[in-house]
Amino acid sequence: MEAPEFFPPSENLTAAVVHPLCEEWKGGSEGAIFHLASIFLVLGFMGGSGFYGLLYLFTFLTLGFFCTTIWSWSDACTTDTFLWNFALFGVCAVQVVHVAYRLRNVTFEKEFQDLYSYLFKKLGVSLTHFGKIVACCEGDIHTIEKDHCFAMEGKTAIDKLSVLLSGRIRVTVNGEFLHDIYPFQFLDSPEWDSLRPSEEGVFQVTLRADNCCRYVSWRRKKLYLLFAKHRYIAKVFALVVRNDIADKLYSLNDKAFDSRGFRYDLRLPTYCHVSPLPELDRTDGFLRVPAQYDRGHRGRVPITITAPEETD
Secondary structure, rough: OOOOOOOOOOHHHHHHHHOOOOOOOOOOOOOOHHHHHHHHHHHHOOOOOOHHHHHHHHHHHHHHHHHHHHHHHHHOOOHHHHHHHHHHHHHHHHHHHHHHHHHHHOOHHHHHHHHHHHHHHHHHHOOOHHHHHHHHHOOOEEEEOOOOOOEOOOEEEEEEEEEEOOOEEEEEEEEEEEEEEHHHOOOOOOHHHHHHOOOOEOOOOOEEEEEEEEEEEHHHHHHHHHHOOOOHHHHHHHHHHHHHHHHHHHOOHHEEEEOOOOEEEEOOOOEEOOOOOOHHOOOOOOOOEEEEEEEEEEEEEEEEEEEOOOOO
């Protein structure tokens, strides 16, 4: 019995792997449409990420595959090449329409664009998430005329969270000036952070417009519903609100002095920037701070901090 042959004869194997050689190169070059298609494809593959990057990418790919479709129909004259290029052209054209439609839904007014660039973009918040934030306030921008109040001390309820877009707001308590609020700062971040979702409270300060101001505002209930649906947005707001509170605290640092005129550093609540003079070795007086932000007292309230006691 002869052993089975697992391999073809050597002469057939040689014939199978041998390919016809190119006897001569084609004279001239491909038409202008082929080169134009190649340029469009190269430019398209240089596109970036994000909505505008995707729109750039698929726009040039659509142009490139449209040119290759024309080239394959007129020059190559092969059915499969034409069909593949036409299919890719159709897919890219659909993607352009889809991305343009999505981009239309995340296009905002100039003031919202400025708010996104200044407050949210640096945190990596996408336009899609920012669109949900804008939708929560229904895209409304409110105006305060000069010398009108945003909140009255002891009267206005804490039922929203607001960001100043333009103008300047003066904050006072019992007629005493605390600080100013400038564009892209929260108007009521200490009050917002001082309340739990189920609690209610009123402002302990007065906020009055120094000039015509514009601001955007989110209602508490609607914003908490948004937080419940999107935990990422809740974390972003927690970060920006508490960062705003810290900025307001540091703005009070230049106004914190003790009874002798020495500056008190709010960042170091147990130390004063004073020289160790003999008559100051022990002080029973109080250090007066114009205003502080305290969670237990519904936002901004004046407090007194005792001087550090001497230890053995």
